[in-house]
Amino acid sequence: MTLPRLTRAEMLWVLLLAASVLLAALAHVFPVLRGFPAGLTLPLADWANAVLTPLVEALRPLGRLVSAAVEGPLEAIRAALAWLPWPATVLLVAALALQAGGRGLAVFAAAALGLVVAMGYWPKAMNTLALVLISVPLAVGIGFALGALAHRFPKLQPALVVLLDVMQTWPAFGYLIPLLLLFGFGPTAGLAASVVFSIPPMVRNTLVGLRGVPPAIVESALMAGATPAQLFWQARVPSALPQLLVGVNQTTMASLSMVIIIAIIGGFDDIGWEVLSAMRAAELGRSLGAGLVIVLIAVLLDRITRGFAARGRRTGRRVLWIGAAAALVLAVALAGQDLLPGDAGQRSLRRLDGWLLDFVAWSAPFFGLLRNAITYGVMLPMRLGFSGSASPMVWGFALTPAIIAAYALASLALALWLGRRRPMRGIAFGFAALLVWTGLPGFPWPGVFALAGVACWRAGGPGLCALALAGLALAGVSGLWAPMMQSIYLCAVAVLISFALGGALGVLAAESDRFSALLRPVSDALQTMPQFVFLIPALMLFKVGEFTALIAIVLYAVVPPIRYVEHGLRSVRADLVEAAVQMGATPRQMLWQVKLPLARPSVRLGLNQTIMAALSMLVIAALVGTRELGQQVYVALSKADAGAGMIAGGIIACIALVADRLLRTPGEAPGRTD
Amino acid sequence: MTRKSINAAVSAFALAAMGFGPAHAADPGATGDTIRIAMLEWTGAQITSQVVGRVLEKAGYKVEYVTAGNYPHFQGLADGEIAVSPEIWLNNVGDIYPKALEAGQIEDLGTLGLQTNEGWIYPKFMEELCPALPSWEALNDPDCVAQLATPDTLPNGRFLDYPSDWGSRAATIIADNNLPLTAVPSGSEGAMLAELRAAEAAKTPLVMMFWAPHFILAEVEVGWIEMPPCVDQSNEHCIMPPDVNKVVWSGFAEKWPAAHEVLKSFRLSTEDQQQMMLAIEQGQSLEAVADGWIAANEAAWRPWVDAALQ
Numbered sequence: 008m009t010l011p012r013l014t015r016a017e018m019l020w021v022l023l024l025a026a027s028v029l030l031a032a033l034a035h036v037f038p039v040l041r042g043f044p045a046g047l048t049l050p051l052a053d054w055a056n057a058v059l060t061p062l063v064e065a066l067r068p069l070g071r072l073v074s075a076a077v078e079g080p081l082e083a084i085r086a087a088l089a090w091l092p093w094p095a096t097v098l099l100v101a102a103l104a105l106q107a108g109g110r111g112l113a114v115f116a117a118a119a120l121g122l123v124v125a126m127g128y129w130p131k132a133m134n135t136l137a138l139v140l141i142s143v144p145l146a147v148g149i150g151f152a153l154g155a156l157a158h159r160f161p162k163l164q165p166a167l168v169v170l171l172d173v174m175q176t177w178p179a180f181g182y183l184i185p186l187l188l189l190f191g192f193g194p195t196a197g198l199a200a201s202v203v204f205s206i207p208p209m210v211r212n213t214l215v216g217l218r219g220v221p222p223a224i225v226e227s228a229l230m231a232g233a234t235p236a237q238l239f240w241q242a243r244v245p246s247a248l249p250q251l252l253v254g255v256n257q258t259t260m261a262s263l264s265m266v267i268i269i270a271i272i273g274g275f276d277d278i279g280w281e282v283l284s285a286m287r288a289a290e291l292g293r294s295l296g297a298g299l300v301i302v303l304i305a306v307l308l309d310r311i312t313r314g315f316a317a318r319g320r321r322t323g324r325r326v327l328w329i330g331a332a333a334a335l336v337l338a339v340a341l342a343g344q345d346l347l348p349g350d351a352g353q354r355s356l357r358r359l360d361g362w363l364l365d366f367v368a369w370s371a372p373f374f375g376l377l378r379n380a381i382t383y384g385v386m387l388p389m390r391l392g393f394s395g396s397a398s399p400m401v402w403g404f405a406l407t408p409a410i411i412a413a414y415a416l417a418s419l420a421l422a423l424w425l426g427r428r429r430p431m432r433g434i435a436f437g438f439a440a441l442l443v444w445t446g447l448p449g450f451p452w453p454g455v456f457a458l459a460g461v462a463c464w465r466a467g468g469p470g471l472c473a474l475a476l477a478g479l480a481l482a483g484v485s486g487l488w489a490p491m492m493q494s495i496y497l498c499a500v501a502v503l504i505s506f507a508l509g510g511a512l513g514v515l516a517a518e519s520d521r522f523s524a525l526l527r528p529v530s531d532a533l534q535t536m537p538q539f540v541f542l543i544p545a546l547m548l549f550k551v552g553e554f555t556a557l558i559a560i561v562l563y564a565v566v567p568p569i570r571y572v573e574h575g576l577r578s579v580r581a582d583l584v585e586a587a588v589q590m591g592a593t594p595r596q597m598l599w600q601v602k603l604p605l606a607r608p609s610v611r612l613g614l615n616q617t618i619m620a621a622l623s624m625l626v627i628a629a630l631v632g633t634r635e636l637g638q639q640v641y642v643a644l645s646k647a648d649a650g651a652g653m654i655a656g657g658i659i660a661c662i663a664l665v666a667d668r669l670l671r672t673p674g675e676a677p678g679r680t681d
Numbered sequence: 682m683t684r685k686s687i688n689a690a691v692s693a694f695a696l697a698a699m700g701f702g703p704a705h706a707a708d709p710g711a712t713g714d715t716i717r718i719a720m721l722e723w724t725g726a727q728i729t730s731q732v733v734g735r736v737l738e739k740a741g742y743k744v745e746y747v748t749a750g751n752y753p754h755f756q757g758l759a760d761g762e763i764a765v766s767p768e769i770w771l772n773n774v775g776d777i778y779p780k781a782l783e784a785g786q787i788e789d790l791g792t793l794g795l796q797t798n799e800g801w802i803y804p805k806f807m808e809e810l811c812p813a814l815p816s817w818e819a820l821n822d823p824d825c826v827a828q829l830a831t832p833d834t835l836p837n838g839r840f841l842d843y844p845s846d847w848g849s850r851a852a853t854i855i856a857d858n859n860l861p862l863t864a865v866p867s868g869s870e871g872a873m874l875a876e877l878r879a880a881e882a883a884k885t886p887l888v889m890m891f892w893a894p895h896f897i898l899a900e901v902e903v904g905w906i907e908m909p910p911c912v913d914q915s916n917e918h919c920i921m922p923p924d925v926n927k928v929v930w931s932g933f934a935e936k937w938p939a940a941h942e943v944l945k946s947f948r949l950s951t952e953d954q955q956q957m958m959l960a961i962e963q964g965q966s967l968e969a970v971a972d973g974w975i976a977a978n979e980a981a982w983r984p985w986v987d988a989a990l991q
Contacts, residue, residue: 183753192749192757273722273749274757280748287722288896289874354964364882371883382832546875547882551841551867552833632868638845645752645775645846 013430016465020434023461027441030451035394040451043488051485052643055650063188063649070189077195081141088133092341093124095334096133100307102330107314115310119303126352128300134277135266135304142198142262146205147255153206154213154254155239164214169664171207176619176663178626179204179269180640181656184649187272197269205261212254216247252316259308260535267301267537268627278304279537286539286630289546292359296352298540305535367547374548382554389500390493390553392446414444447499448492455479455492459665467668474668478661485654487639494635495662497628498621501557505564505617510610512565513572514598523573534566538627546631556628564620571613575606615670622663707938707989715743716940719754719766723870724896726768728957729793729949731971733767733927739975740943740986752777759786761930764937765944768793772892772923773847788934790927790941794948797922798893801840801851801906804881808904811886817858817909820888826861828886834863841876841889842866850917851890857912862888877901892923894951896958942989953978 013021034040063070088096097120105113123132157163179200186196220243228242244251270279278297285294387395393414394406418440426433442450456479464472482491516523541562542555549555579602587601603610629637636655643652716737720730734744747763755777757763769778781787803814810828813819820826820838829838842864843849852864867873873889874897880887881901888906911919927944934941957970975982 187753187756191760192753192762196753271750272753273720274747276748283750284722286871287869288724289871289878350964350966357964364878367879368882368884371879371885375885379832387832543871543875546872547879550831550879551865551872551876552831630869631872632844632866634866638866638868641844641846645777645848647752647755647775647777647780 017430017434019461020431023457024434024437024441026457027438027451027454030454031441031445034445034449034451040453041449043452043483045486047484048486049484051481052648052650052654055653056648059185059649059653063185066189071191074190074193074195077141077198078193081137081194081198084140085134085137088137089130091334091338093120093129093347094341095338097121097124098330098337099334102327102334104307104311104314105330106324106327107311109314112310112314116307119307123300123303125348126296126300126356127348127350128278128281128297129347131276131278131281131297132300132304134275135263135279135301138194138198138201138266138275138277139259139263139308142201142205142266143255143259145198146202146258146262147209149202150206150209150254150258151213151251154210155217157210158214158217167210171210172664172667173660174203175207176622177660178623178637178640178656179265180271180626180644181652181659182649183269183272183644184647184652188649192272192274194272194275197266197272197275200269201262201265204265205258208257208261209254212250212257213247216250216254217243219250220246249316252312256309256312256316259312260305263301263305263308264535264537282537282539286542289543290357290360291363291540291543292356293353294537294540294543295359296356298536301537302532302535306531363544363547370548378549378554385500386553386557388443388446389496390446390448392442392449393444395446395449414440418444447496448489450492452483452488463665463669471665471668474661475665478658478665481654481661482658485658487636487655487658490634490636490639490655491658491662493633494622494625494637494659497553497556497560497633497635498618498625498662501560501564501621501624502614502617504557505561505621506568506614508561509565509568509613509617510572513569513613514576516569516573517576517602526569530566530569533562538563538624539630542627542631551632553633555631556633559628559631560621560624563624564617567616567620568613571609571616572606575609575613576602578609579605611670615667618666618670619663622659622666625659707942709741709939709990710935710937712741712743712937714936715745716764716937717745717747717762719749719757719763720746721749721751721754721766721768724958724961725894725954727967728954728961728971729768731967732949732974733765733944733947735971735975736943736947736982736985737940739982740939740990742937742940755781755787758928758930759784761932763930764933765927765929767927767944767947768795769926769928770797770892770923771926772799775846775848778928786931788929788931790929790945792948793925793927794950795894795925795954796951797925798905799920799923800891800908801888802891802903803886803888803906804877805902805904806881806884807886807888814906815904816907817860820860820862820906823861825886829862829888834865837861837863838888840864841873841887843890844868844870844872849890850920853917854909854911854920857918858909877903894955894958896962899955899959899962939989943985946985946988948981 030040097117100120101113101117104116123129153167157167183196183200186199190196190199224242224246225238228238233242266277267279267282270277270283273280278300281297282294282301285291285297418437422433422437422440424433425436445451456476459475459479460472463475479491482488512526516526538559541559545555545558545562549558583601583605584597587597592601625633625635625637626640627637629635629641632638636659639655640652640659643649643655716734718730718734718737720727730746734746737744747757749757749763749766751773752775754763754766755774758766759781771778778787782789801817808814811819811822811825813822813825826838829840830836831839833839838861840851840855840862842851843866845866845868849864849866855862855864867876867889873891876887877889877891877897878901879885891903908920913919927947929941929944933944953974957974960970960973961967
């Protein structure tokens, strides 16, 4: 067997692999190579506090001013929604829905809101709506301004894009303490976090929209003698409007999801608070009911804003005016009457808890087996590695020199065999074998630096490389190396499972319209249902620990691959499919050799979004007892340590940025053989 | 003599006997301004808040209940956005509380009067699996420990600890006594309750850190482990019943002097709170339960109000 000639890039990876193997072997003798050495840590959190505290103190008067300015209108909207009798509100929303999406949507709106009333969540739902009604215009306004500014001065764009990514990936709990100091206890702190999180989609869509304005329109406006202001407001903005409305839609959804999470502050008695209280009491029925309310509100807001986005500016608003007038009449006629039903809805929701417990009792042996199988088979090897988990207690044999040698030889032989034609395959297998040996968190830290540095350099140039190394150094120096590796390990396992499962579901959905229609509401619900709701049944079936965290993450991160894979496969050009059929491709060949390769950009984007979703769940998953960065964010919160929270959150944002850039830039990352 | 004045006399006597000195009337202060009372996440604290609020209303004040998260609400107290937080468990205040107390932003008004308990609990059915329970010696029995073991903790048994952000002594106490257990942090209160309910339903063994009064104890029958002797009496090595205190914003006494007096004398017993928790668990509303307490316990709260105002 002759080895193929290696390119320079392949040589580099072979060298890195050899160095990593050597480091891993040495780590058994020198433990200093395993975890980041404690001697190199610095009191970074204290330094951050030394900067943050005076800064926040100085900005405090301004923050309080903003609070006062925001809370006035917020209180007014809340009072108005509380005053409006629910039949009037339902009528108004139904009229809006009729205008935006036709009769079907109007019926759905009425039914959905009726269910909210029946379940006994109406006042809380209206409080949440008040929060969204304040946060969305703020986010849309700021986002539009930023987008327009970046369009006018394109030099700002690279910095802005990084800023937007940070805003979307930095966990809100990480900067909660400074927000509270700045704005005081109250809804403003939560609203600020929500606005920060929901600005980015508006900026992105504004940029895309303004960029896409046809030059002909701009030219004809200029020929007609338009001033710069006229050119912008009367030519560019109207023709970018559909894209701007897409931005409004996405901003609304982002805002709603953050308003729920940030309810942890309290002070507004909204539906997010209800979800949190139910989670705290571990009551499935109550939290599922509250979660359902959020799903219904989200779907309604989504369909209504999307309906307006699709129709753009339309005349003929008679229906809306008639509806509004009727609602007003109802409001005056019914004012002050207590029309809300009692707590019958709540009581029937509570019955769910009994059913869940019956199910837990009945299914305990099965789920116990499943939990043990995945813990032994996947989690422990990934966490401790073969070297750490191979003990008579766990796998039934001890780690003797003979077994070590056998493992090394078998890995080497397989790597050579796999790499005989495509060397990168062999190299990738070599890394995998090494990872299984050490476990992800136990991989020697100098090796992590070297690998991340080289991979990022090759994929994204010196900037990305610097970012990755800075993030790793930040984690190491602040003493968070182990939690960071735990986070990466948990996310890696979750992404593997989510992507395989979601991808398979996406393929099925692309093949069958009926399955797709069945899957869509499930995906919608999984994505908008507050993630806290999943935690209760997962906890009861799988107990506190990483495995439950994994389930919770997978349930959320499984949605992007479903959507993107289906979308990618469905948009493969029909003529290419036709050509493959005529060449006699079997269904399997069609999928693997025609459709999936053609859908690669979409699939890659799906993988990217899966990783983002998994990372964003880390902080939520910490509520079931994990040892990763999300947990550090809570510990910092309980200590009122703004600096530590910012650092832990910053490392999560850094991981997200690097993962995003690695997958976004097509380049020669390991494992890519073409 | 009317009943009211008898009560007042009795209360004046009682207060004098307790060392408070003669009851002196305080100025009601800004009765036009609403007193904002924190409603924290757990049922017990919400009951206490509602009862406190009703007593303050009887004293002529306007009150408002503000839902608030445990850690964030200290910022509200420090700023005066929240005026009172009547049930603060001093074992779960992080570093925020001592910081605010030290800065003079909040004032501790002393005990709420709850008889608390803290320790290691197990669902009652476990006494069949580990006959030595409730003695801690049971946790040295290999048969018992084997039933508690999970893949994560092998060969040790699994001990469900408080969430990491609460701070806990369980790991230290396990080490002090060389118990074959591994403490696993639970992440949240909801996680602990879910595990306890599931353990009871599926009859799977569980030992965990817990506290009382808590509404779950009315739902699941548990036993408290008789703890091994402490290595020393420090908070690190020994579990002692936590203090539960009433805390107000530092400007409270000046703004509402009489309300300050009422809050100082306010007490709520564990039995009363547990009965109210049970009523809520059985489907009564929080407000109705608090109204019920006010109606049934005038003899308790009337003296606090009268002593402050007259």
